Amino acid sequence: MSPTATGTTTSTPTPDPVAALSLEQRVGQLFLAGTPATAAAPGTLADVARLHVGGVFLSGQSTAGAAGDAALVSRFTAADHDGIPLLIATDQEGGLVQRLAGPGFSTIPAALTQANEQPQQLQADAARWGRQLRAAGIDMNLAPVADVVDSPQQAQANPPIGRLRREYGYAQASVLPHARAFAEGMLAAGVVPVAKHFPGLGAVTANTDYSSRVTDPTTSALSPSVAVFRGMIDDGAPAIMLSSAIYSKIAPGTPAPFAPAVVTGLLRTKLGFSGVVMSDDVSATAQLSAWTPQQRAILAIQAGVDIVLVSAAPEQAPAMIAAVIAKARTDPAFAAQVDAACGRVLALKQRYLK
Template sequence: MAASILAGCAASPTGSSSPSVAPSPGTSPSAPSPATSPSAVPSPSRTPDPIDALSLEQRVGQLFMVGTPATTASPATLAVVRDRHAGGIFLSGRSHAGVSGTAEVVARFTALDHPEGVPLWVATDQEGGEVQVLRGPGFDAMPYGIRQADLPSDQLQARAEAWGRELADAGVNLDLAPVADIVTSEATRFDNPPIGGYGRQYGYDASTVADKAGAFADGMRDAGILPTFKHFPGLGHVSANTDTTADVVDRAVTPDGPDVDLYRPLTAAGPSAVMVSSAIYDRIDGSTPAVFSPKVVGLLRSEVGFDGVVFSDDLSGAVAVSAWSPADRAVRAISAGVDVVLVSAKPSVFPAMYDAVLAKAKADPQFAAQVDAAAARVLAAKAEMP
């Protein structure tokens, strides 16, 4: 989304009032003082940024989205929203409770006090096919992504708006969808377990994926739901699933290739978030998973031109990041430029993540500035929500 980066809370020299000016030697006592002289112009007061109202602890909390079962409000997740200021929750698993049952779960979280009225992000995976968390009365069965792509784009947008209104009625305001991954080919789709194997793709070329994923996102926006394009810079060519496998390496995606390029029209079309993959991209930065790579996140910022909120893929239970401690995962992701760390599969690791980020921000001014910038982007995105 085109959310502007707000300034941090450090006092600005230009934001303080001008010091009083002492009279020059020899000034006549009858001469007007500079403070009352018509030529003296008072310094304008600095307009407070929204982030100024948040403590460091609250800013750090905005950088996390923590899981709870979609069927119940986890006491542990309720506690971290209340006590560690988590800025978002993720409804995980599978639920057949329908719209009203889901809304009851969400209401337990939204009823909590939130810093300075900052809204809570309530998210889920509502893609379609096998990746549809919320079902039951009031929720339509959503087709697989590859079947959604059979619809004309205007019809897909209308269907997505209807699905989005179901989410809104249940209290959800952010969908971690649509998938924007280009799967190599129809003939080899099942060689790509995380996307093609589940029929999550919209197609096999950039034009089709951009058109259909864009239509889905437009429909979600029409319903007041923030869409999230995933999994940057592309997860359609790998031969293993990062959720269940370590050292998943992509050797196809390039910085100037179609997998990256399609994010330009997608993110330029309206407010959105982007999720970064935890695979390793050998032709961009083969040294570390993308979610820990300043090169990969920097590519999204500088080359694609995206200035909205960047999410990690799940960093709590994914085998792809299991070589790092939970604390290191969170610090590395934010250091790389990620704004929100997703802690969905194993929310019990959140306290260690939060505490590590907070400690690092207190000890390292450069990292603290990254925390401020990330929190500012989150607040800007939340402020744009209907």
């Protein structure tokens, strides 16, 4: 507060971090581009340096250990010249989905095994796993899986979650406390958890990575899977990843990342989520192959997505970014969505990235 000539005080306006960025910088913050966990992809390095890409995702499998992975991460942080911290993300769920291994990393059991622990113990374990990630330069983990699979029998018919033992059990009462414990452990270690896959991927019978028109005919706003996410939102979840499936009872015919009814209507308005919304990979999934890369990026942002994940085919990122910039220059409503999304990404970085 500063005094005025009359003795009253006035507030010093808080600078708008979004307004301080160029359009190109704002758009770049909305993308998380992939690189192999074993090497720095030259294209992704260039995208960070020249296209202001705001985050990098380590894909594949690395056994280089924490020191080797930290050296890889440093290649990307050195390429960033915007003065805005990069999000460095990976998938470190456990079981069959653990990207980073080798010296400095524990072997993490699958979520179905983690669910046998008491939540307090799982939180302590997750904090230890999170500290291992931080030692490797990772500050975002695309986990925990918060999907509900109804039964062991349903799990065998559910390729993306159940068959891979990625679920924390078969009911909200088991999934929520364990997903919460995993997330809280990560946060305690300084790693941003991303709960996934909203509004629930436990009822589909095909994998959106390899099949198109994957549709969930049963999940609604009142389903147990949505209740799990509601619980995590109530706990202050910083980020949520969307499923790429179609939800007949929420947004018929439209994949979730392109559906305002899912993102803005259900997640933001009905559940009150104000954090960062991330898509699953939009670059090489069969589910979204009917749309061009440019269309995928624009439709996702229009639906309310904040971070577009371009992990499997990061070479698509430049075309996506160019399309978003071009549309923002001619469409004020879309430009406002870009600014709002950028604001949420910057707020997350300011709060959690040290």
